[in-house]
Amino acid sequence: MSTFILLSITGLGLGAMYFLIASGLSLIYGLMGVLNFAHGAFLTVGSYASWWMSENAFDGIHSVLLRFLLGAVCGLAAGAVFAALVELVLIRPLYQRHIEQVLVTVGLSIAFVALVQGIWGPDVHPYAVPGWLHRTTTIFGAHIPNDRWVEIATAAVVLVLLQLFLRRTRYGLVIRAGVENRAMVTALGIDVRKAFTLVFALGGIAAAIAGVLSGVYFNTIDPGQGTSLLIFAFIVVVIGGLGSLGGSAVAAVVVGLLQQYVNYYAASQMGDIAVVLLLGLVLLARPRGLAGAFAT
């Protein structure tokens, strides 16, 4: 029983990171039709900016917690700015040119990993976090690493905030409408390009949070972390339904749990194969994913 609980909470923690990456991917594709293969770079920006600031700019601060939090805030800001710049400089000139968009984002993804390797080397870097996150909490006999709770809670808060933003604000309304029919939004006199930049920035923040949390989860960061997590985030987006936050949240939980259960109860590394099989089954049964095309 304790093993099952540990696997479940760990799976939810992993799913939380998948959701944070997938939420931005899903909204970007839903609104703009852009398959953003550079989204992993947003995660890397978040993890490396938070790590570098924490290690260098805030190294005079004694409290590890405060250093971590300040570094994380810088990582989020860097993720937002980087994502907005990618939209403005690389994506905006290529609207409606989907092949070129794919090439540009794939190219950026590859070049960015090389850039990070060139500056900070290809090796992993230890990611300093407050000691409490390395300790465990015992639930029904299962010793749960505390960072899992932080990951799950953060993803839940991000989900709620994004839903509130989408449902309670004018920009949220524009984004939800734009996911359905972008041309008609412009035909109502709305400059939908501002929403594009905003969605990229929000996606950048969410991915940067995932970058910080991946540092917490794995205790290290490396240049390829964003790319490897991005693959599963794409699967989550497709299973959840392009453009649907709620669908992505459900799919992220399912994928995270499935990976953990299969890796433990079947065989190590079988979890990844199980996720791909699940993707195939969902595409056969519901080609538009669990939630379809609405930004719910």
Add this chain to the structure above:
Amino acid sequence: MDDLHVFLGQSHVLQGVSFTVREGGVTALLGRNGVGKTTTLRAILGLVGRRGTVRFDGDDLTSLATHRIVRRRVGYVPEDRDIFAGLTVEENLRLAERDPEPRYDLVYDLFPELRQRGGQRAGTLSGGQQQMLAIARALLNDNRLLLVDEPTKGLAPALVADVAHVLERLAELTTVLLVEQNLGVVRRIAHDAVVLDQGRVVHTSDAKALLAQPELVRRLLSVSAGEAS
């Protein structure tokens, strides 16, 4: 508009369309299926790439983005309604607000049902209700020109009469460029008529004068003037 050309893929859909919409009243844009009527409206709004000149109130709209054209008080009711199915009725209307004081009184006076169904997801409305919502979005703002594309398409006969009544009210408020296959509706509300064929303007006249010539109507539109009246 002057010498408007639109290419969609390999097709030269509009081949130098030129006509003027008189201020006030309704100008009907007529023609058989596929002659470029919807494309003309979309070209005015910049929703499709076009060559030529579109002038509104003396200003050249050709180089403007769609949202900037619309903000010059041009409203659009598209052929397939294009309401946002995942949003509620109230959200659809809120999204369409441009003016500081949107005309909800007028909208709810014409379409009281929309007030009752404000919280309902628009995708669950009937075809007629969706058409009401599409028209209501355009009515919400004080537009100087309304582009209305086949508002009676697919509606039951009883609803066609309702929509025609609403269009009459619209015509009292603003200039309307109307694409409509139902000649009964055209006869009832249109002042001028422009007929397209194969991407070109082939006839321009007073609408009632056109409809009074059955042979001409049959030749230009392939229907009898009495049809659907």
